[in-house]
Amino acid sequence: MTGLVQPPLANRGVQNTKKEKETVENTVTSIVDYIRVSFKTHDVKDIIQNVLHLHEDFMKHKPTGFYGYVGTYEMDMIKVFYSAPHDARGVLIEMSGQGCRQFEAFLECRKKTWFDFFQECKDKNGKFTRLDIAIDDKKTYFSIPSLWNRIRRKECITKFKSISYDGSTLVDGGKPYGMTLYMGSKKSDVYFCFYQKGFEQAQKYDIPYDDIDKNWNRYEVRLKDDRAEKAVQELLKKEDLTYIAIAVINYYIRFVDKDNRHKQHWESSQFWKRFIGEVGKLRLHVKTEKDTFEKSYMWLLNNCAPIIRVVLEMDKAEGTNHLSDMILNAKLQKKHIDMIETFLAERERQMG
Numbered sequence: 450m451t452g453l454v455q456p457p458l459a460n461r462g463v464q465n466t467k468k469e470k471e472t473v474e475n476t477v478t479s480i481v482d483y484i485r486v487s488f489k490t491h492d493v494k495d496i497i498q499n500v501l502h503l504h505e506d507f508m509k510h511k512p513t514g515f516y517g518y519v520g521t522y523e524m525d526m527i528k529v530f531y532s533a534p535h536d537a538r539g540v541l542i543e544m545s546g547q548g549c550r551q552f553e554a555f556l557e558c559r560k561k562t563w564f565d566f567f568q569e570c571k572d573k574n575g576k577f578t579r580l581d582i583a584i585d586d587k588k589t590y591f592s593i594p595s596l597w598n599r600i601r602r603k604e605c606i607t608k609f610k611s612i613s614y615d616g617s618t619l620v621d622g623g624k625p626y627g628m629t630l631y632m633g634s635k636k637s638d639v640y641f642c643f644y645q646k647g648f649e650q651a652q653k654y655d656i657p658y659d660d661i662d663k664n665w666n667r668y669e670v671r672l673k674d675d676r677a678e679k680a681v682q683e684l685l686k687k688e689d690l691t692y693i694a695i696a697v698i699n700y701y702i703r704f705v706d707k708d709n710r711h712k713q714h715w716e717s718s719q720f721w722k723r724f725i726g727e728v729g730k731l732r733l734h735v736k737t738e739k740d741t742f743e744k745s746y747m748w749l750l751n752n753c754a755p756i757i758r759v760v761l762e763m764d765k766a767e768g769t770n771h772l773s774d775m776i777l778n779a780k781l782q783k784k785h786i787d788m789i790e791t792f793l794a795e796r797e798r799q800m801g
Contacts, residue, residue: 476588479690481549481563482669483581485677486570488540493531496540497522500569501529501552502559516541517751525551537747542570546581564688567681580677582694584668585646590724591704593628593645593666599704599718600630606712607702609633609641617648627652632702638676639701642669670694683731695724696731745788 488496497505508522508529515521518530518541526548532538544552556562570577597614599605605612609632616628627648632641647662672680683693705715717725760772781789 477584477586477590477691479582479584479694481553481581481690482546482583483579483671484542484544484549484577485579486542486575486577487538488542488570488573488575489537490539490573491531491534493520493522493529493540496542496573497529500566500573500575501527501542502555503527527552542575543579546583562688563690564685567685571681571685577677577681579671579673580680581669581671582680582690584670584691584694586666586668586724587662587664589664589666591666591720593630593643596630596643596704597628602707603712604707604715604718605702605704606715607632609701638673639697640671641698641701642671643667644669668694668698670697672697692728693731695726695728699725699728700730700732 488500490496494505497503497508503524505522508524508527511521511523512519513521514530516530517532517536517538519533519536520531522529522531526545528543528548530541530543532540552566553563556566594616596605600612611634613631614628615631627645629642629644632643633639644667645663645665646667647665649667650656650665651658651661680693680697683696684690687693704718704721705712706718708715757772760775764770764772
């Protein structure tokens with residue numbers, strides 16, 4: 450069938466972007482490291498054939514799925530979930546890091562790039578709900594332990610509410626054995642993970658300490674929902690993974706040198722300036738309140754409607770008002786009041 454590719458014999462290798470990175474030296478490269486993209490369609494074969502450009506015959510079919518989906522087509526770590534006919538969720542493509550590496554080989558066979566894939570997803574009205582970009586830095590521009598020391602000394606300005614670390618030490622000899630910084634909450638839409646990749650590979654493959662690549666850092670930018678969607682839009686404009694990933698990092702965190710002025714006016718440290726280069730900052734747009742209401746409504750419909758119906762039927766049988774009391778006594782937060790006001794203002798505009 451035209452446009453379909455058969456799985457290549459090997460799935461190794463990292464695909465380069467179309468454009469050379471001008472603002473960061475070539476010792477820094479980036480890869481797509483995780484993807485979820487959903488489609489409001491039940492034609493799973495169309496998504497497999499015309500977005501992934503594979504054929505379902507090459508994939509293992511399972512009558513079970515995750516995230517509420519009822520079935521799965523999978524090829525190793527490339528997974529396509531589909532929902533029941535009455536379920537509006539439709540179809541979901543998910544690729545882990547290994548799945549992304551395998552899919553890059555398929556793209557290379559077709560002489561295509563990740564940006565071609567992103568565009569084909571958008572052409573099918575796909576919505577990205579997860580996008581991870583990993584930056585590999587072999588220069589390196591800074592050490593992970595030195596970043597943690599600066600954070601402890603309050604020499605960083607960040608939009609994150611929490612930053613934590615995990616460090617290892619060899620029992621024999623007391624040598625440091627890698628550190629990881631976690632920036633933000635894993636439950637939030639933006640989350641960074643900076644770690645010493647050489648040590649991580651050493652633990653994974655049992656590499657002797659003296660043979661570890663100690664000048665290899667990885668900076669992972671993990672984006673969900675609105676932020677993932679916005680990042681893909683920017684990637685389609687710029688077609689440069691490294692540029693977009695560093696622009697996001699630069700918006701959320703900055704390492705500085707102390708002086709006598711207010712902290713917000715402290716100058717960025719030289720090592721940070723060299724790393725960021727001329728990239729600038731990328732603020733990932735947040736949806737309007739109308740979209741937030743629609744998202745909340747769908748969550749209520751999919752997760753709470755059955756138990757609401759149970760309470761309603763019990764109220765009818767017992768002559769009680771548990772459901773109405775619960776609703777009337779609910780304490781509204783500012784975001785809920787904003788939803789109501791936005792809805793009423795939009796309704797008034799349409800009517801008048």
